[in-house]
Structures are given as C-alpha cells and as structure tokens.
Amino acid sequence: xxxxxxxxxLLEIMAALLLAPxxxxxxxxxxxxxxxxxxxxxxxxYRVLHKxxxxxxxxxxxxxxxxxxxxYIVFGCMVLACAIVPTLxxxxxxxxxxxxxxxxxxxxxxxxxxxxxxxxxxxxxxxLGARREMLVGFLAEPALLMVLFSASMxxxxxxxxxxxxxxxxxxxxxxxxxxxxxxxxxxxxxxxNARIPVDNPATHLELTMIHxxxxxxxxxxxxxxVEWAASLKLFAYSCIGLALFFxxxxxxAHAPLELLLALPVLVLKLAIGGVLLALLETVSxxxxxxxxxxxxxxxxxxxxxxxLVHILLEV
Amino acid sequence: MTAISSWIHLDWMLLVVAGWLLIGIVGVIxxxxxxxxxxxxxxxxxxxxxxxxxxxxSALFAGPxxxxxxxxxxxxxxxxxxxxxxxxxxxxxxxxxxxxxAFATGYFRKGEGTPPGLLCLEYHVFxxxxxxxxxxxxxxxxxxxWETMALSSFFLxxxxxxxPEIRRAGYLYLLVAHIGAIGILLCFGVLQADTGxxxxxxxxxxxxxxxxxxxxxxxxxxxxGAxxxxxxxHVWLPEAHPAAPxxxxxxxxxxxxxxxxxGVLRVCFDLLHVQLWWxxxxxxAVGLATALFGVVFAAAQVDMKRLLAYSSIENIGLLFAGIxxxxxxxxxxxxxxAALALTAALYHVASHAFFKSLLFIGxxxxxxxxxxxxxxxxxxxxxxxxxxxxMTLVGVLASAGLPPLGGFVAExxxxxxxxxxxxxxxxxxxxxxxxxxALIALVAALSGYVMVKxxxxxxxxxxxxxxxxxxxxxxxxxxxxxxxxxAGCVALGLLPTLFIGLIDPVxxxxxxxxxxxxxxxxGWLLVxxxxxxxxxxxxxxxxxVATSFALTxxxxxxxxxxxxxxxxxxxxxxxxxxxxxxxxAEGFGQPIRQIFEPFxxxxxxxxxxFDEQPRYRVSVGDHVWHRIYLPIGAAxxxxxxxxxxLQRGRIGTYLLYSFVTLIAVLLVVRx
Numbered sequence: 001x002x003x004x005x006x007x008x009x010l011l012e013i014m015a016a017l018l019l020a021p022x023x024x025x026x027x028x029x030x031x032x033x034x035x036x037x038x039x040x041x042x043x044x045x046y047r048v049l050h051k052x053x054x055x056x057x058x059x060x061x062x063x064x065x066x067x068x069x070x071x072y073i074v075f076g077c078m079v080l081a082c083a084i085v086p087t088l089x090x091x092x093x094x095x096x097x098x099x100x101x102x103x104x105x106x107x108x109x110x111x112x113x114x115x116x117x118x119x120x121x122x123x124x125x126x127x128l129g130a131r132r133e134m135l136v137g138f139l140a141e142p143a144l145l146m147v148l149f150s151a152s153m154x155x156x157x158x159x160x161x162x163x164x165x166x167x168x169x170x171x172x173x174x175x176x177x178x179x180x181x182x183x184x185x186x187x188x189x190x191x192x193n194a195r196i197p198v199d200n201p202a203t204h205l206e207l208t209m210i211h212x213x214x215x216x217x218x219x220x221x222x223x224x225x226v227e228w229a230a231s232l233k234l235f236a237y238s239c240i241g242l243a244l245f246f247x248x249x250x251x252x253a254h255a256p257l258e259l260l261l262a263l264p265v266l267v268l269k270l271a272i273g274g275v276l277l278a279l280l281e282t283v284s285x286x287x288x289x290x291x292x293x294x295x296x297x298x299x300x301x302x303x304x305x306x307x308l309v310h311i312l313l314e315v
Numbered sequence: 316m317t318a319i320s321s322w323i324h325l326d327w328m329l330l331v332v333a334g335w336l337l338i339g340i341v342g343v344i345x346x347x348x349x350x351x352x353x354x355x356x357x358x359x360x361x362x363x364x365x366x367x368x369x370x371x372x373s374a375l376f377a378g379p380x381x382x383x384x385x386x387x388x389x390x391x392x393x394x395x396x397x398x399x400x401x402x403x404x405x406x407x408x409x410x411x412x413x414x415x416x417a418f419a420t421g422y423f424r425k426g427e428g429t430p431p432g433l434l435c436l437e438y439h440v441f442x443x444x445x446x447x448x449x450x451x452x453x454x455x456x457x458x459x460x461w462e463t464m465a466l467s468s469f470f471l472x473x474x475x476x477x478x479p480e481i482r483r484a485g486y487l488y489l490l491v492a493h494i495g496a497i498g499i500l501l502c503f504g505v506l507q508a509d510t511g512x513x514x515x516x517x518x519x520x521x522x523x524x525x526x527x528x529x530x531x532x533x534x535x536x537x538x539x540g541a542x543x544x545x546x547x548x549h550v551w552l553p554e555a556h557p558a559a560p561x562x563x564x565x566x567x568x569x570x571x572x573x574x575x576x577x578g579v580l581r582v583c584f585d586l587l588h589v590q591l592w593w594x595x596x597x598x599x600a601v602g603l604a605t606a607l608f609g610v611v612f613a614a615a616q617v618d619m620k621r622l623l624a625y626s627s628i629e630n631i632g633l634l635f636a637g638i639x640x641x642x643x644x645x646x647x648x649x650x651x652x653a654a655l656a657l658t659a660a661l662y663h664v665a666s667h668a669f670f671k672s673l674l675f676i677g678x679x680x681x682x683x684x685x686x687x688x689x690x691x692x693x694x695x696x697x698x699x700x701x702x703x704x705x706m707t708l709v710g711v712l713a714s715a716g717l718p719p720l721g722g723f724v725a726e727x728x729x730x731x732x733x734x735x736x737x738x739x740x741x742x743x744x745x746x747x748x749x750x751x752x753a754l755i756a757l758v759a760a761l762s763g764y765v766m767v768k769x770x771x772x773x774x775x776x777x778x779x780x781x782x783x784x785x786x787x788x789x790x791x792x793x794x795x796x797x798x799x800x801x802a803g804c805v806a807l808g809l810l811p812t813l814f815i816g817l818i819d820p821v822x823x824x825x826x827x828x829x830x831x832x833x834x835x836x837x838g839w840l841l842v843x844x845x846x847x848x849x850x851x852x853x854x855x856x857x858x859x860v861a862t863s864f865a866l867t868x869x870x871x872x873x874x875x876x877x878x879x880x881x882x883x884x885x886x887x888x889x890x891x892x893x894x895x896x897x898x899x900a901e902g903f904g905q906p907i908r909q910i911f912e913p914f915x916x917x918x919x920x921x922x923x924x925f926d927e928q929p930r931y932r933v934s935v936g937d938h939v940w941h942r943i944y945l946p947i948g949a950a951x952x953x954x955x956x957x958x959x960x961l962q963r964g965r966i967g968t969y970l971l972y973s974f975v976t977l978i979a980v981l982l983v984v985r986x
Binding site: 053054056057058059060061062063064066068072073075076077079080083094096097098099101102105106108109111112115116119120121122123124125126127128130131132134135137138139141142145146149152153156157158159162204206216217219220221225290293300303304307308311312 | 694695697698708712715716717718723726727730731734745746748749750752753756757759760761763764766767768770771772775776777840846847848849850851852855856859860861862863864867868871874875876878879880881882883884885886887889892894896897898902903905906909910
C-alpha cells in the first residue's frame with residue numbers, strides 16, 4: 001500500500017462526499033431550467049443537509065434500533081461504494097475488498113436495510129415503499145450485474161480497477177455488447193436512483209412514490225443521512241457509468257500528476273452527465289408502477305443480450 | 316480392543332454415533348421424565364455434535380480410513396469409509412446439529428403428541444443415521460442407513476400425529492422418500508455391473524459403458540433429487556417442513572437435504588469414473604428450474620415455515636446448478652474450473668446448513684411464543700423478542716446472499732466460475748453461460764425480496780394480533796443454540812479463505828484440483844485466480860462499512876447533536892393508523908404473483924364494490940401437483956379399481972380363479 005494510493009483513496013472518498021450533493025443540486029438546477037422554472041441555488045442540497053442536521057430527530061414511539069441504525073448503515077454502504085469505484089485513480093487500497101459483484105451486493109445490502117427500516121414503524125406507506133423498493137431492486141440488481149459482466153468479459157476481470165484500466169487503454173474499437181449494456185445501464189440507474197420515469201423525487205403522491213415512501217418516517221439527522229446517501233448513490237452510479245463507458249482521464253498508479261488532472265476531468269464529465277440526466281427526466285413521463293417491471297425486465301434482457309453478443313461477436 | 320491412543324478418526328466418530336444412539340435409548344427408558352430429557356439428554360446430544368464437528372474437521376486432511384463392522388447380515392458386513400468428502404459432510408451435519416440440539420433443549424414441551432422420551436429416541440436415531448449415511452461404503456449399509464434416516468424423520472414429522480394434515484404430510488413425505496429410494500437402489504444395481512459385489516470399492520473399479528454410466532447418473536439424479544426436493548419431486552417439502560416440530564424442520568432442511576447432495580457427489584465424482592458433458596447441462600437445467608421455482612413460490616407464501624421450505628428448494632436448485640457446472644467442466648477436463656464451481660457448491664452446502672437451521676429454529680421460537688405460523692397474524696416481534704429477532708436477522712441477511720455473510724461468498728464463487736470460463740469447446744455451451752449467470756443473479760435478487768418479506772412481516776411493524784404483545788423471548792438454551800448458528804454464518808462470511816482451505820481436500824479428491832493454494836497465498840482477501848481478475852475481502856468490506864458507520868455517528872454528534880424525540884408516527888399526517896393497514900404477507904407477495912403469474916395456479920375471489928361484507932380470498936396452488944401428481948394418483952386409483960373388479964367376495968369365484976390359474980400354469984409349464 002503506497003502513500004500515493006492512500007492519498008488517492010482518501011481524496012476519492014472526500015470528493016464523493018463533497019461532490020455528491022453538488023451533483024444532485026446541479027441536476028435539479030438543470031431540470032428547473034429545462035422546465036422553465038427558476039432554479040434553486042446550486043448549493044441548495046448542502047443547505048438542506050445543514051438544516052436537517054441541526055433539527056431534532058423525531059422518531060416514532062415504537063421504532064426499534066433497526067430504524068435508528070439503518071441510515072448509518074446505508075450511508076456507510078454508499079461511502080464504501082464510492083470508495084471502490086475508480087473515479088479519480090485506479091490505485092485504490094480499498095478496491096480489492098470488493099469487486100463488481102460485491103459492489104452489487106453492497107447496493108443490495110443498503111436496499112435491504114432501508115426497506116426493513118421502512119417496515120419497522122408499521123405504517124401503510126412504509127410497507128408500501130418497502131415492497132416497491134424491493135420490486136425495483138430484484139429486477140434492477142441482476143440487470144446491473146449483467147451490465148458489469150459485459151465489461152468484465154471484455155477485460156476478463158471483475159475487479160473494477162482492472163476493468164477501468166483495460167477499457168481506458170483499449171483502442172477506440174466499437175463493442176456492440178457495450179452498446180446494449182449502455183442502454184440497460186441507463187434504465188437501471190434511472191430506476192435505482194428513483195428518477196422519472198420510475199419514480200419522481202419531487203412528489204409525495206401515494207400512487208407513485210417509492211423512495212419517498214421509504215423514508216417518510218425519518219427526520220432530522222437521520223433524514224439528512226438518508227438524503228446524503230441517496231445523492232452518494234447517484235454519484236456512485238454516475239461514476240460506474242463513466243468508468244464503464246467513458247473511462248478516460250482516470251489516474252493510474254505512480255502518476256501523481258494525473259491525479260491532479262483527474263478531478264477537473266471528473267467534474268466536467270459529471271456536469272455533462274447531469275445535463276443529460278435532467279434532459280432525460282424532462283422528456284419522459286412518469287410510468288405507472290405496474291409498467292415498471294416491464295421497463296426493468298427490458299433492461300435485464302438487453303444486458304443479457306449484450307453478454308450473448310459479446311460471446312458471439314467479440315470472442 | 317485396541318488402546319484408545321491408537322484410535323483413528325473413524326473410531327471416534329463411531330463412538331459419537333453410538334453415544335447418540337445411547338441417548339436415544341435412555342430417552343425411551345425415561346419415557347415420561349420430561350426434565351431429564353430436556354435438560355440432560357438434548358444438551359448431551361448437542362455436545363456430542365460439537366465433538367463430532369471437531370473430529371470431522373481434523374479428519375479432512377487425514378486421508379481415507381476404512382473399517383468393517385461385524386454387524387448386518389451373515390456374510391454381508393457393514394463397510395465404512397471416511398474420506399475428505401464424508402468428513403466435510405460430517406462437519407456440516409454435526410455443526411448444524413450441535414446448534415439445533417441446544418435449541419431443542421428448550422423447545423419440546425410436554426403433552427403435545429409423541430412423548431418427549433420417544434421424540435428423543437427418534438431425534439438421535441435421525442442424527443446417527445445421517446452421520447452413518449455419509450460413512451457408508453457399501454450399497455447395503457447405505458440403503459439401511461438411508462431408510463433409517465427416512466423413517467426416523469418420518470416419525471419426527473408426525474410428532475403431532477393427532478392433526479390430520481400432519482399425518483397426510485408425513486404420508487406424502489414417506490411416499491416420495493421411498494420412490495426416491497427405489498431410484499437409488501436401481502442406481503447401485505447398475506453401478507455394480509453384474510459382479511454381485513455391492514461394495515463401493517468394487518463400484519469404483521468398474522468401467523461402465525457410457526449408456527450404463529448415464530443410466531446410473533439419471534437414476535441417482537432421480538433418487539437423490541427426490542430427497543433433495545428437486546422440481547418436480549419437491550412436493551413433499553412444503554408439506555413436511557411446516558408439519559414437523561421446528562428443530563426437526565431445521566435438521567431436515569439444513570442437514571438432511573445435504574445428504575442427498577452428498578449422494579449425488581458420491582455417485583457422480585467418486586463411483587462413476589467418467590462424466591459426460593450433457594449430465595452437467597441436465598443438472599444445470601434442473602437446478603436452475605428448481606431455484607427459480609422455489610424462490611418465486613417462496614415469495615407468494617403466507618405461512619412462515621412453508622416460505623422457508625420453498626426457500627430451501629431454491630437453495631437446493633442453486634447447489635445442483637453449481638454441481639452441474641462442475642460436472643460440465645470436469646467432463647471437458649477443465650479441472651481448476653471444476654474445482655471452483657464445486658467449491659462454490661460445497662461452500663453453499665455449509666452456509667445453507669447454518670443459515671437455514673437458524674431461520675427454522677427462529678420460526679420455532681416465534682411459534683412457541685405466539686402459537687402462530689401464519690404471517691398474517693404476526694408482526695412487531697422485534698420489540699418483544701429482541702434476541703430471536705436480531706439473531707434471525709443474521710440468518711436472513713445470509714440467506715438473502717448479502718455481503719459480508721456466508722451466503723454471498725458461495726454466490727460470488729459461483730458467479731466467478733461463470734466469468735472465468737475461458738470458453739468451452741462447444742459454442743452452444745458458451746451461449747448457455749450468460750443465460751445461466753443471469754438466472755442465478757435473478758434468483759439471488761429474488762431471495763432478497765423473499766427474506767425482506769419474511770423478516771419484515773414477522774418481526775417488524777405493528778403486531779397484527781393483540782396476544783403478540785405478551786410474546787416471550789427465547790430461553791437461555793435456545794439462545795445458545797441460535798448463537799452457535801449465528802457464529803457459523805458470520806464465520807463463513809468473514810473467513811472464506813479458512814473454509815476454502817477446508818474444502819480444498821474435498822475438491823482435490825473429487826476433481827483432482829483445489830483452490831486451497833491459490834487462496835491461501837493471498838491472506839485476508841479471497842482471490843480465486845489473481846488479484847487483477849477478481850478479489851473479495853469480507854473483513855475489509857465489513858471494516859469499511861463499520862468505520863464509516865462509526866465515524867458518521869461520532870462526527871454527527873461532535874458537530875451537531877444527538878437529540879431524539881419520540882412521538883406518534885407521521886405517515887403523511889394520517890392519525891388513524893391501525894395494524895391492519897400494514898402490508899400483509901399476501902400484499903407483499905402480490906407483485907411477484909403478478910409478474911410470475913404463469914408459475915402459479917391461482918384462485919381468486921375478489922369483492923365487488925357493492926358487497927356489504929367484502930371478502931378477498933386468494934389461494935396459490937402448484938401446477939406440478941395438479942398436472943403431474945393428481946393425474947398419477949387418479950390413474951393409480953383407476954387401475955386399482957379395475958383390479959378390484961376381481962374381488963367379488965364369493966368363495967366360488969375365488970375357487971374359479973384358482974382353477975383357471977392352475978390350468979394356465981399347467982399349459983405353460985411342461986415337465
């Protein structure tokens with residue numbers, strides 16, 4: 001474990017923690033512009049977090065320790081996820097702890113805990129949210145895994161750092177499998193991050209809400225952590241997308257200069273990604289909840305087709 | 316009589332088995348002495364289990380040991396053999412049995428069906444026969460112990476024999492067990508290749524033609540598949556598991572199903588000298604169909620033990636898929652990959668034994684405290700039964716295949732064996748790999764859904780019945796038993812390198828390759844090939860999550876505050892919440908029922924908007940039962956009715972039959 005590796009690991013975690021709310025703010029701002037509304041400031045998510053941390057946490061009388069602990073667990077999972085996805089550098093001491101499969105497991109762990117916490121108080125909305133979250137999860141999770149497998153098959157490795165290094169160094173060849181995987185990944189990340197057309201982060205309408213129903217009972221610091229974890233998740237997914245499909249500009253071991261350059265490159269890539277996400281959300285309409293399984297099954301099948309295409313054409 | 320110092324592992328194991336039988340006999344002598352049975356005999360059985368666990372662990376590396384017991388029929392003694400494969404399965408059996416026995420101490424009560432002393436006999440005979448099944452080295456002894464296992468567990472299933480459904484479930488179990496046993500017997504018949512010598516040593520020496528080898532394989536798959544609960548032979552599982560007392564369901568599901576896996580491995584990799592590639596494809600297909608079927612049905616269940624039974628079917632499916640993959644690789648001579656797939660399967664054997672036993676005895680504790688098995692009448696138990704709830708949570712997370720627990724390691728290894736495939740010689744098989752991997756990922760994700768339902772509906776939320784508020788937590792002995800199994804789940808999750816080291820001699824024995832040396836070289840990280848290809852470090856993983864948990868907790872308190880106010884739940888301002896407004900088990904399973912509708916045979920009764928007293932009813936049936944078993948049953952009944960026509964009940968008619976038979980015989984048989 002080199003000093004440089006440790007530095008880039010710490011830098012990456014700090015960058016994730018600080019940039020994640022900014023990314024959420026940027027997406028919200030773009031969305032507001034596209035919808036011809038006046039936008040909240042770019043720093044609004046930080047203000048919200050600061051406010052929530054200051055407030056008392058109001059918790060239901062019958063809430064168990066699981067309910068109180070879940071935000072910390074989910075937050076911890078998301079921090080680890082951001083730490084192992086190579087965003088700035090591929091020289092990460094924590095990366096061997098979890099490869100692509102374990103990363104999917106990490107997201108699943110967070111999902112199970114937040115769903116269990118939502119069922120803990122025993123309100124109708126909480127259980128409804130938990131059920132819908134698990135519904136989205138059981139289709140999105142294998143789809144994400146298949147997307148990652150497509151990249152793994154190209155680089156013959158499930159280690160995320162190796163995937164990024166291989167994909168970053170290859171010649172600009174067209175991989176048809178990655179095209180399928182790209183579409184599948186877009187659908188999965190929309191669903192997993194509670195975005196339109198699967199969920200709408202801006203409403204509390206019981207017919208449609210998923211993520212908001214899950215966290216309805218949280219307040220104060222717990223809510224702050226859950227919200228922060230949600231933006232970390234969006235950040236992690238964006239970074240996975242960048243790592244798989246646009247892996248250029250990530251620093252490698254023994255290259256301190258590249259590390260300095262990697263941050264502005266990442267910010268630029270995320271800014272463009274944020275605009276695209278806002279655009280995608282603005283042009284699509286919210287889907288009925290019963291349509292969501294079909295939508296996600298499409299992603300799953302596309303990802304599997306991607307794998308088949310890889311085996312047929314690219315091996 | 317040799318001196319104790321020169322005893323080999325096998326002797327010690329037989330001593331433990333004899334100890335179990337002795338405990339059973341003491342139990343019968345003290346038939347009604349409940350205190351003795353509960354507070355002495357069951358704990359003693361548990362301790363013997365722990366001892367056997369230790370002996371088996373040290374026997375893994377010791378090399379084969381054989382013994383001949385001068386029991387059995389004249390000229391047909393019992394042959395025993397202890398090799399790495401049997402030692403591994405003995406470890407699993409004994410490890411899970413130790414925890415379950417400790418739990419059983421507090422579980423069995425007076426005055427419910429079979430007297431405790433008799434239960435104690437059946438229980439320990441069951442344990443002893445499972446241990447002997449994996450030690451048997453000839454077909455005769457194997458079948459004797461196999462049948463003892465089936466019969467003792469049958470009597471345990473019908474412990475509450477006054478209830479008609481339980482008797483019916485027991486009958487179904489016995490029937491399927493015996494149909495399976497016929498398959499196994501025929502398989503041994505094929506394997507001995509007309510030599511008349513039924514020892515396994517002789518079977519190993521035979522070189523069967525591919526046709527006969529395949530016949531033996533298919534018979535073994537059928538016979539052991541019936542015991543393991545492979546679709547379509549699974550029908551007994553969801554009936555027998557809920558009927559049995561919880562420690563018994565724990566043993567049957569966690570341990571007994573594994574003896575069938577052992578049988579498949581013994582026949583495929585040890586007794587048969589070749590493997591054909593299509594065997595692997597058959598096992599993969601059967602395994603995946605079973606896994607998907609099991610998990611989808613588990614999501615639709617409303618009885619907690621039936622849910623777990625279907626979840627066991629799912630896990631057996633995954634195990635068979637792993638073994639199928641190992642057969643496939645082995646048939647093509649790719650031994651390192653076969654070892655990887657087999658390691659994944661064996662890892663899953665161990666972790667499933669621990670987490671499923673844990674979950675079943677968790678439901679046992681709930682059943683005891685509340686008297687309810689139906690998920691629709693439970694809820695909120697985390698507040699009245701915190702010990703049981705938290706320990707069950709560990710089992711739930713392991714069963715959902717989440718890191719950093721045991722279930723995930725097995726799943727990870729299995730998926731790795733797909734990804735590390737460098738390309739099988741046939742492009743058809745290569746196309747199969749991504750589809751199979753996708754199905755395994757889907758099953759794993761669905762099992763997360765099932766487990767959230769299981770835990771959420773039983774332990775979280777508001778209690779759906781008033782009496783749940785008085786539920787009592789588990790007693791000390793029950794906690795000890797559960798803690799042992801929890802420790803197993805956690806250790807299997809955090810120390811994969813250690814346990815793969817233990818599996819290493821088994822895969823070396825079966826497929827002549829092992830992961831032990833590769834894995835041991837990389838310390839805390841689990842690395843099947845090289846760090847660049849794949850690695851997983853559960854300890855580092857846990858440390859990562861735990862550190863950020865702790866840091867966040869401290870920093871929030873340092874920079875802000877830790878104030879907490881309790882009040883009524885918010886729920887969007889709706890004040891009139893009742894426990895009835897939570898999702899029921901039916902509601903939680905509804906999306907799965909809708910998405911996988913063709914899997915189910917559903918009957919629904921929906922209320923119309925004008926009903927004065929609206930009633931909603933849904934019953935979920937199994938197509939296999941209605942399409943295969945009921946027609947077979949009807950055919951058997953029809954045939955016996957035809958035969959019944961002969962039965963006239965008049966002596967004259969019967970004399971006529973004898974006369975006709977005599978004439979016919981005289982016509983055929985000429986002196």
